[in-house]
Every structure is written in C-alpha cells, then in structure tokens.
Amino acid sequence: MSGIPVIGIPRAMLYYRYGLLWERFFETLGVSTILSSPGNREILDTGAARAPDEGCLAVKMFMGHVESLIGRCERIFIPRYSNYGTTALFCTRYEALYDGARNIFRTSGQRFITCNIDAQNGSPEPKAFERFGVELGFSPKESHRAWKEASRALEQQKKAEEQAQKEMIRNPGIKVLVAGHSYVLSDPYLGKPILDYLISSEAICLRTDALEEETSRRACAQFSPTCRWIVSEEVVGAVLLWKDRVDGIVLVSAFPCGPDSMTNELLIRRIRGVPVLTLNLDTQSGMAGVETRLESFLDIIRFQRGEMV
Ligand code: SF4
Structure with missing residues (x-):
C-alpha cells in the first residue's frame, strides 16, 4: 500500500511477549516491517553506551536494537505498555521506552511511532491498536480486524507453548x-x-x-x-x-x-x-x-x- 511507511521493530523487551501480535497486525494491514538482528554482545555494548546508567540490562539491550534500526526504516515502532487495568500494571520502564528512545536518538532524524496500551485511561489493547491503525492510514474497521486476527494468532501460539511444556x-x-x-x-x-x-x-x-x-x-x-x-x-x-x-x-x-x-x-x-x-x-x-x-x-x-x- 503506497504512503505506508516501513516499520522497524526492535527485537527486544516486549517483542518476546507480543512480537507475533505486532507482526501479524502489520502483516494483515499490508505494512512492511523489518526486525533488528538477534541480540548479541555488540548490540548490548551499543545500547549500554546509549542508555542511562541506572537502566536495567534489558533496557540497555533494547536501546542497542533501536540504534541498529536507525536509518533503516521510516519509523521505529515502540509501543507504550502501561496497564491492562488498575490491578494489571507493567513495569514503568516499558512505558518509558518510547519517550526514552526518542530522547536518546533525538539528533538522528529517525522517526518513531507508538501505540498506547493504557486501559486505565480509556485505551485498552483493542482500542489502542484500532487508533494506531487509523494513525497509519487505515479505517477503524480494518484496524480492529487486524488486531483481532493478530490477537487470535498470539493466543494459539501461547496455547501450543503451554501444551508442549505440559508434555515435557x-x-x-x-x-x-x-x-x-x-x-x-x-x-x-x-x-x-x-x-x-x-x-x-x-x-x-x-x-x-x-x-x-x-x-x-x-x-x-x-x-x-x-x-x-x-x-x-x-x-x-x-x-x-x-x-x-x-x-x-x-x-x-x-x-x-x-x-x-x-x-x-x-x-x-x-x-x-x-x-x-x-x-x-x-x-x-x-x-x-x-x-x-x-x-x-x-x-x-x-x-x-x-x-x-
Ligand atoms: S521488569 Fe522492568 S526493571 Fe525488570 S528487567 Fe524488566 S524492564 Fe527491567
């Protein structure tokens, strides 16, 4: 689809939890993505040099992945996962990743894009992805359908993993x-x-x-x-x-x-x-x-x- 940017996805942090959801969402909408390389020493060293000293190792690795995508895509996708409700919160470092990366790489000219998952403030996951799809240029209906399809795929993957573990x-x-x-x-x-x-x-x-x-x-x-x-x-x-x-x-x-x-x-x-x-x-x-x-x-x-x- 013309006019839709190529999206870069850092292969780190919540990618390992929601990666399939994100990739299937983009794929269903026909949006091209590129994924950073699997984590390695070089990516970690780069990220450790960029991230704040007090950041955890996972955040340092994440920033290394972001750096590796700079200039290779039109936007880097860094969703803000805040909460799924008052009793279901994410570590605040996930929420800060988007703003942190934009600040750290502010002179790079790189553009970033986010999706706010914040049920406490009227943005539960389905709504967040619907809004995100609209921002990318799709209709609310197309965006919702893509999220639903992606969500189903993730659910199936989780069930298969659990079943495999029960057998092990x-x-x-x-x-x-x-x-x-x-x-x-x-x-x-x-x-x-x-x-x-x-x-x-x-x-x-x-x-x-x-x-x-x-x-x-x-x-x-x-x-x-x-x-x-x-x-x-x-x-x-x-x-x-x-x-x-x-x-x-x-x-x-x-x-x-x-x-x-x-x-x-x-x-x-x-x-x-x-x-x-x-x-x-x-x-x-x-x-x-x-x-x-x-x-x-x-x-x-x-x-x-x-x-x-
Ligand atoms: S829970 Fe938070 S502090 Fe702990 S590793 Fe994950 S991002 Fe870092």
Missing part, C-alpha cells in the same frame, strides 16, 4: 524450571545460553513464561495480593504452581531489576526443599562464570536424586 514435564529426567521475563530468557545473548547449557546437560528445561498467564496470575494473587506487575505476577505464580514438580529452580534477572529484586526475595523465602539458583545478569556477565554455577547446581540436584555419591 511428563518425561523422566532432571527437570529445571527457569524463571524470568521472556525478553531475558529468549534473548540469544542474555538468557538463552542458560537454557541451552541446561539442555546440553540433559536437563528438561521448563519456563515460567510458557505457562498460561491467567492461571499463574491467579496463583500469585493468592500468595501476594499486592503484587501488581503483570509479568512478575506470572513469574511468581508459575514458580508457586510448579515448584513441587521440578528438581530445581533458576531465577534469572536483568540487573538491576526492581520488581525481580522483590519477587525473587519472596520466592527464595517461600520455596523449601527444592534447590534455587539466582542468576543476576549484567553487562559484565560472561557465560563462563554462569556455566560453573549451573554445573554445581545440577550436581546438587543429581546428589539429591541419589544419582551422585
């Missing part, structure tokens, strides 16, 4: 639940090497983000009714639901994550009888040190299972 837990062998935010666990430079290492050590790797979100959030609400961050609720709830079905739990965080600093502490105090390893990733983390800790962790599990003397 029935297999014999050491089962490790890896807890963390999707953009940390799935990033090829940040969390994925942890999952790869566990799998190569023949552990069955389960993930908190592969469980049904509402079920996890309900479990968290019973444990801590005041926890309001959606993603943290899901991590906490999934750990509580699965802790008795696994041999060990690895809590993976992006330093210095505010929500995780609280929820990890809560979980460590709550979990009994299952080894827990906490990995706080920062810009200096190398896989060598992490592998040593994972190796010892797996040895503890093998010892507890009577597989080591």
Whole structure:
C-alpha cells in the first residue's frame, strides 16, 4: 500500500511477549516491517553506551536494537505498555521506552511511532491498536480486524507453548524450571545460553513464561495480593504452581531489576526443599562464570536424586 511507511521493530523487551501480535497486525494491514538482528554482545555494548546508567540490562539491550534500526526504516515502532487495568500494571520502564528512545536518538532524524496500551485511561489493547491503525492510514474497521486476527494468532501460539511444556514435564529426567521475563530468557545473548547449557546437560528445561498467564496470575494473587506487575505476577505464580514438580529452580534477572529484586526475595523465602539458583545478569556477565554455577547446581540436584555419591 503506497504512503505506508516501513516499520522497524526492535527485537527486544516486549517483542518476546507480543512480537507475533505486532507482526501479524502489520502483516494483515499490508505494512512492511523489518526486525533488528538477534541480540548479541555488540548490540548490548551499543545500547549500554546509549542508555542511562541506572537502566536495567534489558533496557540497555533494547536501546542497542533501536540504534541498529536507525536509518533503516521510516519509523521505529515502540509501543507504550502501561496497564491492562488498575490491578494489571507493567513495569514503568516499558512505558518509558518510547519517550526514552526518542530522547536518546533525538539528533538522528529517525522517526518513531507508538501505540498506547493504557486501559486505565480509556485505551485498552483493542482500542489502542484500532487508533494506531487509523494513525497509519487505515479505517477503524480494518484496524480492529487486524488486531483481532493478530490477537487470535498470539493466543494459539501461547496455547501450543503451554501444551508442549505440559508434555515435557511428563518425561523422566532432571527437570529445571527457569524463571524470568521472556525478553531475558529468549534473548540469544542474555538468557538463552542458560537454557541451552541446561539442555546440553540433559536437563528438561521448563519456563515460567510458557505457562498460561491467567492461571499463574491467579496463583500469585493468592500468595501476594499486592503484587501488581503483570509479568512478575506470572513469574511468581508459575514458580508457586510448579515448584513441587521440578528438581530445581533458576531465577534469572536483568540487573538491576526492581520488581525481580522483590519477587525473587519472596520466592527464595517461600520455596523449601527444592534447590534455587539466582542468576543476576549484567553487562559484565560472561557465560563462563554462569556455566560453573549451573554445573554445581545440577550436581546438587543429581546428589539429591541419589544419582551422585
Ligand atoms: S521488569 Fe525488570 S528487567 Fe524488566 S524492564 Fe522492568 S526493571 Fe527491567
């Protein structure tokens, strides 16, 4: 469609949660997109040099992805995820990404575009994407249809992931639940090497983000009714639901994550009888040190299972 800009999407942060929704939305409308490359050391270093020092590792990685898209597309898409209602909030850093990137790259000439998901202020997700589609030049009806189609695709993907995980837990062998935010666990430079290492050590790797979100959030609400961050609720709830079905739990965080600093502490105090390893990733983390800790962790599990003397 002429007049519609090519949209750049940073492959970071909530891309790992909503990426399919965004891509399917654009695709249904016939809008071309480009995706930044998978996360790597260079992207992280670039982002760390650009982002505020106090930003968490995930935000630093994100800014590196934004920089890699500068000049390669007409607009960079950075949605503002604020909340799905009064009791379902996102970490404020997600909300600040659009303004943060516009400020950091203000002299680049790059244009940005956002979509405001803020149910508390009259912009729930369907409405937000409808408005966003109109801004791109489509009718409200076309935009709503595209969101609906994208939303359905995302729902199906989540169901398939959950089903796959439920089947995995029935297999014999050491089962490790890896807890963390999707953009940390799935990033090829940040969390994925942890999952790869566990799998190569023949552990069955389960993930908190592969469980049904509402079920996890309900479990968290019973444990801590005041926890309001959606993603943290899901991590906490999934750990509580699965802790008795696994041999060990690895809590993976992006330093210095505010929500995780609280929820990890809560979980460590709550979990009994299952080894827990906490990995706080920062810009200096190398896989060598992490592998040593994972190796010892797996040895503890093998010892507890009577597989080591
Ligand atoms: S939840 Fe933690 S890791 Fe994620 S953006 Fe917020 S501070 Fe960063």
